[in-house]
Every structure is written in C-alpha cells, then in structure tokens.
Amino acid sequence: MKVFVTGMGLISAIGNNVAENLRSLKNTKTGIAKAEFLQSNYTSSILFGEVKKSNAELIKLTDSTSESGLTRTTLLSYVAVLESVADAKLNSNEIQSFETGFISSSTVEGMTHADELYSDTNLTGEPSEFVHSFGSGEHVHRVAKKLGIKGITSSINTACSSSANAIMFGARLIKSGRLNRVIVGGSDALAKFTVNGFNSLMILTDEPCRPFDIDRKGLNLGEGAGYLVLEAESVCKGKKKYAEITGYGNANDAHHPSATSPEANGPKLAMQRALKIAKINPSEIDYINAHGTGTQANDNVEALGIEKLFGKAVSVSSTKAITGHTLGAAGAIEAIISCETIKQGKIPPQTNMKDQDNKNINIPTETISKQVNYVISNSFAFGGNNTSVIFGGVK
Amino acid sequence: MPKVVAINIISAAKIYAPIKIEDLDEKRIVPKMMLRRRLTRNAKIMLYLADKCDFHGGKIVYGSAFGELQSTVGITDAILSDTQISPTLFQNSVYNSAPSYFSLLNTDKDEIITISSGMRTSKVALQTAALQALISGERVLCVVTECLDINMIEDVNSCAKYLESGAAVVLEIAKDESGVLEIESLKEEGIIESLQELIQVISMNREGSSKVYISL
Numbered sequence: 001m002k003v004f005v006t007g008m009g010l011i012s013a014i015g016n017n018v019a020e021n022l023r024s025l026k027n028t029k030t031g032i033a034k035a036e037f038l039q040s041n042y043t044s045s046i047l048f049g050e051v052k053k054s055n056a057e058l059i060k061l062t063d064s065t066s067e068s069g070l071t072r073t074t075l076l077s078y079v080a081v082l083e084s085v086a087d088a089k090l091n092s093n094e095i096q097s098f099e100t101g102f103i104s105s106s107t108v109e110g111m112t113h114a115d116e117l118y119s120d121t122n123l124t125g126e127p128s129e130f131v132h133s134f135g136s137g138e139h140v141h142r143v144a145k146k147l148g149i150k151g152i153t154s155s156i157n158t159a160c161s162s163s164a165n166a167i168m169f170g171a172r173l174i175k176s177g178r179l180n181r182v183i184v185g186g187s188d189a190l191a192k193f194t195v196n197g198f199n200s201l202m203i204l205t206d207e208p209c210r211p212f213d214i215d216r217k218g219l220n221l222g223e224g225a226g227y228l229v230l231e232a233e234s235v236c237k238g239k240k241k242y243a244e245i246t247g248y249g250n251a252n253d254a255h256h257p258s259a260t261s262p263e264a265n266g267p268k269l270a271m272q273r274a275l276k277i278a279k280i281n282p283s284e285i286d287y288i289n290a291h292g293t294g295t296q297a298n299d300n301v302e303a304l305g306i307e308k309l310f311g312k313a314v315s316v317s318s319t320k321a322i323t324g325h326t327l328g329a330a331g332a333i334e335a336i337i338s339c340e341t342i343k344q345g346k347i348p349p350q351t352n353m354k355d356q357d358n359k360n361i362n363i364p365t366e367t368i369s370k371q372v373n374y375v376i377s378n379s380f381a382f383g384g385n386n387t388s389v390i391f392g393g394v395k
Numbered sequence: 396m397p398k399v400v401a402i403n404i405i406s407a408a409k410i411y412a413p414i415k416i417e418d419l420d421e422k423r424i425v426p427k428m429m430l431r432r433r434l435t436r437n438a439k440i441m442l443y444l445a446d447k448c449d450f451h452g453g454k455i456v457y458g459s460a461f462g463e464l465q466s467t468v469g470i471t472d473a474i475l476s477d478t479q480i481s482p483t484l485f486q487n488s489v490y491n492s493a494p495s496y497f498s499l500l501n502t503d504k505d506e507i508i509t510i511s512s513g514m515r516t517s518k519v520a521l522q523t524a525a526l527q528a529l530i531s532g533e534r535v536l537c538v539v540t541e542c543l544d545i546n547m548i549e550d551v552n553s554c555a556k557y558l559e560s561g562a563a564v565v566l567e568i569a570k571d572e573s574g575v576l577e578i579e580s581l582k583e584e585g586i587i588e589s590l591q592e593l594i595q596v597i598s599m600n601r602e603g604s605s606k607v608y609i610s611l
Contacts, residue, residue, distance in 0.1 A: 041477075098397055107489065111467070118471045135460055136490065137512035151397075152611070154519045157462070157490040157511040165508055169523065176530055178398060178611050193467075196474050197485035250506040252498040257433065257486050269504055382486060383495025385507060 003171045004394065005242040007088025007229030008336045009080035009185075012323045013049035013222050016061075017083055022340055026367075028351050030322040032208045032220050038190045046204050049222025049324020050190055051076065067142070069129040072189035072223070073109045074139040076329075080225035081143050084183060088229035089239070092148065094181065099235075101151035101179045102144055103170045104227075105162030105186035107328040110134035112191040139187055151179055157328070160291075161250070162186050163226065164331030164379035164387035168248035170230050180235045185227035185332035194327065195221060209294030209325075211318035212303060212350060214357040219293040222324020226332030228339070242339040246280070246374070246392040249273025253384025259297055260380060264305030267291075270386040271309055271376060278374070278390045282310050285390075286372040287347045289334045291380045292318020293325050302378065303358035312362045321351040331379040331387065338375040338391045345371055399608040400525050401569035405534060407597040408447035410440065411560035411586060414544055419443040425500060433483060434496055435463050436542040436559065441493040442500065444563035450536045452503040454527050455494045458510040458520035458539040460589035462490040468545045493540060517562070517593035525609040528568045538563035541587050556585025562593040564600070575606040 010017065013031025014024035024031070035048040037055070051058075058075035059065055062082060085095060094100060110117070110133040117128055132138070137155035144153050152173065156166045163186025170184035198204050198221060205218035230245065251273060253266030260266055275282060288310070291302055306316055319337050320326075326333055341347055347368040356363055373393050380386045410416055419439045424446050425431040434442070437459060445451070466488035473480045486492075491509040498507060506527070512519040517539045524537035540561035548558060569575060576599060583594050596607055 114467065114471045115474055118468065119475065135511065135513045136462070137460075137515070140512065152522060153512070154510060154523065155512045156508060158507070158509045159489040159491055169508070169526070172526060172530055176526065178526065192474055193470060196480055197470060197488065200480035200482045200485050250508070252495070252504050252507050254498040254502045254504050257483075257492065257495060257499070266504065381491070382489045383491045383507075384498065385491055385495065385509075 001175050002233040003174045003230050003245045004233065004236055005228050005339050006231045006236050006239050007084045008242060009083030009087060009227045010333060010336050011051055011076055011079045012224030012326065012333055013051060014322055016053065018336065025348055028322065030208060032322065032324055040192050040195050042195055042199060046206055047208060047220050048190055049220055051223055069133045071110050071112050071130060071133045073106050073112060073187050074142050076189060076225035077139045077143055077187035080185065080227045081183060084227040084229050096148040096150055098151050099180040100149060101173055101182040102140060102149045102153045103166045103182055103184045104140045105156040105166045105328045106136045106139055106188055107157060107159055107162060108188045108191045108194060109136040109138050111193040112189050114193050158385045159381035159383060160327050160330055161379040161381035161385045161387040162328040164389055165250060167331065167335055167389050168250065168387060171245045171248060174230055174232045180232045182230045183227055184230055186329040187225035188223055188326055188328040190221060190223045203295045208352050209321055210352040211292035211294045211321050212299050212357055212363050213353045214355045216294045216299060218295055220324040222326040224326045224329050224333055226329055226336050228332065228335060241394045243342050243391040244394055247274040247278025247390035249277060250387045253386065255384055257383060260301040260384060262301060264301045264308065266384050266386040267302055267305035267380060268308055270388040274376065274388040274390045280374060283313055285310065285314050285374045285376055287341055287375045288314055288316045289338045289375060289377045290316050290318040291378045292320055303361050307358060307360045314362060315347045315368060316361050316363050317348050317350040319348055334377045335389060338377045341375055342372045342391060342393050345369060347372065397610040400529055400611050401572045401575040401606055402525050402566045402609055403569040404596065404600045404605045405565040405567060406448040407564045407600045408444045409562040409594060409597050411557040413556060414558055416440060416559045435487050435492050436465060437463060437540045438493040438496040440540045440561040441538055442497060444538050444561050445497060445536060448536065448563050448565045450565050452501050454505050454531060454533055454535045455497065455507045456510065456520050456524040456527060456535060456537045457494040458516040459490060459541060460511060460513050460516045461541055461543060462511060463488050463492055464542060464545055514588035516589040517591065521592060521609050522611050524566055525611050528566055534565050534567045536563060536565050539590050539593050541589060555587040560586055560590055562590050562597055564596060569606045575608055576604050578607050
C-alpha cells in the first residue's frame with residue numbers, strides 16, 4: 001500500500017502558510033530576529049525564530065474566539081491543520097470518518113504557561129484558564145474536537161524527533177491497513193521553559209545560527225507548526241500528490257542522555273533503517289534535509305553519519321538556519337520542505353555557512369535546480385532518539 | 396467502525412504507592428552509580444517494571460500523561476526565582492527520558508516511541524504497541540508511569556490516591572483469536588486515569604485472560 005502526501009499546512013517564522021514559507025525559502029529570507037511576543041529575560045540578548053503573529057491574531061485567524069485556555073501551541077496547530085485539510089480538499093465526511101486519524105506531537109504545549117500555573121497552585125480564587133491545557137496532548141484533543149475527528153488520535157513526545165515519529169506512525173497506520181487517511185505533524189511555541197533550559201546547556205547563540213560552519217556558535221530556538229495529510233493510494237486516485245512516503249526509521253543511540261554518539265551510530269542506523277524500508281540505495285538519495293541545529297555536537301555527528309553513508313554524492317542543508325529549531329514541530333516542517341524540494345526540483349542552499357567544517361560532505365550554498373527523486377529528512381533528539389523519513393517523487 | 400487486533404500478554408507488572416515507591420531494586424538493576432544517580436523517578440519505575448517483565452531489549456512504547464513533572468517543577472522554580480537551571484535537570488525534563496535510560500542501560504538501539512495523550516495515555520500506548528507488534532512481528536514492551544509527588548501537590552490533586560504509579564506489559568500479536576476478551580471498563584480505585592486501561596489489561600491477565608482486543 002503506497003502512502004501519499006496530499007495536503008500540507010505550515011506556519012513558522014518565515015511565513016504564515018505554505019506559500020509564504022516557500023517564498024521565503026526561495027529568497028533565503030530569514031525569520032531569525034529579536035522576539036516580539038515571547039516574554040523572557042533573554043529576548044534582548046538572544047535571537048529567535050518567532051511566528052510573526054500575536055495570540056490574539058492567531059485566535060482571529062482560526063475563528064477560535066469562543067474557546068478558552070488556548071495555548072499558543074494549540075493556536076499554531078489550528079492554523080497549520082486547517083490549511084492542510086483545505087489543501088487536501090477533504091470534506092467533512094472524510095475528516096469525520098473512522099478511517100481518518102490524527103497523530104500529532106508537541107514537546108512544549110502548555111509549558112508556555114508553566115510558571116503562571118505553578119504560581120497559581122497555592123493561591124486562592126479562580127484557577128488559570130490554562131490549567132487544563134498543560135499536558136502535551138491537549139492540542140490533539142482540541143483539534144480532534146474542532147474538526148470532529150473520530151479515528152485514532154495520539155500525541156507523540158520524543159523531544160525534537162516527535163513530529164518525524166508522528167509521520168512514521170501515521171504512515172504505518174495506513175500501510176498496515178488500519179486507516180485510509182491520517183493527518184500528521186507537530187506544533188511547538190516558544191516558551192520560557194525551553195529558552196531557559198537550552199540556555200543552561202549553553203547552546204543558544206546571539207547571532208543567526210550557522211549550521212555546518214566551522215565557527216558555528218549554537219542554535220536559534222524557533223516556533224511553528226507543520227501538518228501533512230497522508231492518504232492511502234486507494235483513496236487518493238486523481239488527487240494532487242506532493243510526494244510518496246517511501247521509508248522511515250527510528251533508532252536509539254544508547255550512548256548519552258542528551259548527546260549523540262561521536263561515531264554517529266544512532267543517526268546512521270536511523271537512515272539505514274529508512275533506506276531499507278524504502279528499498280533504495282544511498283546513491284539514489286538526492287538531498288538530505290539535515291537536523292542541522294548549528295551546535296558543535298549535533299553538526300559534527302550528523303555530518304559524520306552522512307559522510308559514512310553517502311560521502312559527497314548527496315546535497316545536504318539545514319533549513320533551521322532561517323526557521324530556527326522548532327523542536328516538536330521541526331520534523332513536520334522539514335518534511336514539508338522536503339516534499340516541496342521534490343515537487344519543485346530545487347534543493348535549498350545552506351544559509352549562513354561561510355566556512356564549511358566537515359568538507360567530506362556536499363553542502364551547497366546556492367539553490368540547485370535538478371530532478372529530485374528521493375529526499376531524507378533527519379530529526380534527532382535528546383535521549384538519543386533518532387528518526388529519518390524518506391520522501392519519493394510521485395510515480 | 397473502529398477495527399481491532401488481538402494481542403497476547405506475555406508478561407505484566409504494576410506498582411504504585413501513595414507518596415513514593417520505596418523499593419525499586421535500583422542497585423541491582425542499575426549497577427553503575429553514575430548512571431543510577433542521574434535517573435528520574437519515572438526512569439527508576441520504568442526500569443523496575445521492565446525488569447519484572449523480564450524485558451531487556453527490543454521495541455518500546457512508553458507513555459506518561461505528565462512526563463517528568465519533578466524536573467519541570469525544578470526548572471520552573473529556577474525560572475521564578477531567577478536562579479541557574481541545572482543542565483541535567485533540563486536534559487531529564489524530556490518525556491522520553493525514562494525509556495532513553497533503558498536504552499543506555501541495556502545498549503538497546505531498537506525503536507522507542509513515547510506517547511503523552513492526557514488521560515488516554517495508556518489506551519493510546521497500547522494501540523501504538525499493538526501496531527508495532529503487528530508490523531514487526533516482534534514482542535513489544537508497553538509501559539506507562541506517572542510521578543506526581545511535587546511541592547504543593549495536595550493543593551491541586553483531586554484525581555489520584557497514588558502519586559507514584561506504573562504498569563507494563565510485554566505483548567505480541569495473538570496467533571489465533573480463541574478466548575480473546577474485550578478490555579473491561581472497570582477501574583482500579585485511586586489509580587490515575589492515564590494508567591487505567593493498562594491496569595485493566597494486567598488485572599485480566601492475572602485472572603487468566605492472556606488475550607485481549609485492542610481497537611486499532
């Protein structure tokens with residue numbers, strides 16, 4: 001059973017929908033800047049990839065004025081999910097069928113309000129409207145209710161590989177014949193919790209991040225949401241298709257709680273498993289959308305894993321240089337970019353890289369126009385959770 | 396209507412305590428002191444349950460509605476008091492910390508998926524584990540833990556008598572559908588809702604029903 005991507009929705013620091021994101025990508029217009037809406041001690045000293053809309057604007061945009069306790073994470077998911085189902089031209093019967101599922105992810109969800117909620121607990125009076133919105137599955141319940149989804153729903157939380165795992169899970173539900181259609185993706189908003197947490201690791205940079213550059217200083221945290229409508233071949237005949245999901249693989253490093261193994265064992269194994277499912281050789285991959293956070297540790301290891309498997313034969317770039325690292329949403333956002341790379345035949349360049357660190361892999365600094373048959377999208381996470389997803393052209 | 400698959404329970408374990416589970420046999424299960432000292436409460440409970448199920452490697456589906464709440468509170472405290480956050484505390488705050496420690500301990504490079512779906516967490520974890528078993532043909536560990544013992548918990552807790560709890564099963568796809576039962580809708584009093592579905596599967600298993608249907 002083939003699984004196709006038939007709809008996509010995306011909001012990030014570089015645009016409020018898929019078209020705006022693609023335009024920014026084409027023009028290498030960055031979304032990394034001083035944050036306007038995030039409340040944090042670090043907004044004046046660190047750069048972020050913040051979505052250029054306030055919560056009030058997002059509520060209006062998604063027609064959600066009657067709902068209370070809406071976190072920014074949920075609002076971002078509303079924007080991207082609604083765009084994806086409209087793009088796939090799903091009608092309400094299709095969305096509300098038992099054959100349609102919703103597999104999403106978030107690492108932050110209501111932690112955007114963690115300090116406020118924690119301060120609330122020992123006070124008298126009415127609790128915060130966000131008290132029921134803390135759990136990382138809250139946006140899933142809200143989206144399912146808003147759209148009337150009756151099929152399987154789930155919220156995956158494996159840190160920065162979360163939405164790549166959601167895509168893998170959704171594809172499996174279709175391939176195994178359990179569902180005909182699954183909306184997959186993830187959403188994460190900027191939060192004091194993650195800003196302060198990543199700052200404690202000393203891997204946030206005060207300049208636009210430079211993945212794979214020898215002088216890279218760290219990552220820019222970002223926010224956003226990305227969703228893809230996956231459909232079984234049998235139910236999408238004659239429909240517009242962006243790409244086919246041909247392979248996926250997850251592997252654990254079993255090395256360190258927050259660092260990948262210096263030999264790149266986990267990332268390499270995830271890519272190998274994905275290639276095996278796709279039944280293709282490394283030489284057939286045209287482009288790798290790298291995890292590429294811009295930290296010393298990640299980029300070294302990822303580049304080594306790519307070097308070992310692909311050498312210089314494949315083009316590699318990280319689009320986090322202009323979107324920021326959107327954590328639980330990153331896998332889905334980069335999956336959408338991967339699908340568009342195939343559809344448009346244009347490989348995005350590596351922005352901000354001046355002096356390439358590992359010169360044994362091929363990192364273009366200009367857009368490459370060519371026929372793109374297969375793309376790997378990598379997502380690696382704390383705990384050594386590594387996931388690779390392969391997208392192929394529609395045949 | 397939703398489809399179902401029949402699963403066979405190979406082994407099962409559960410544990411809970413009103414405040415803190417006292418004996419998790421940590422020194423035997425995690426002999427290396429440096430690793431043992433880093434473990435979160437969820438990780439200690441998860442490792443104990445995996446050991447009880449005699450599971451030492453393979454595919455894992457881990458679930459927790461509230462995740463690493465103690466790390467979350469520690470970080471939130473630091474933010475509110477404008478003090479330094481411990482990097483280890485932040486690394487330990489991700490929801491997949493517990494199964495990641497399992498993979499470190501057992502050098503297990505197999506697939507790990509972490510679910511957090513509020514009060515439906517164990518239902519969704521069972522669905523995910525059943526799908527894993529269906530696709531791979533392998534046995535899968537499905538484990539859910541919750542650790543709610545944080546400052547001021549008594550002010551906000553009205554749903555669970557036991558602040559620490561966990562349940563685990565090792566499952567595979569049933570080879571035939573003879574004697575397969577629906578999961579009972581009974582509830583074990585005082586156990587947090589996010590664990591109930593898994594607890595029911597374990598209770599049925601202890602009463603002699605090793606096969607149950609999972610809606611998938």
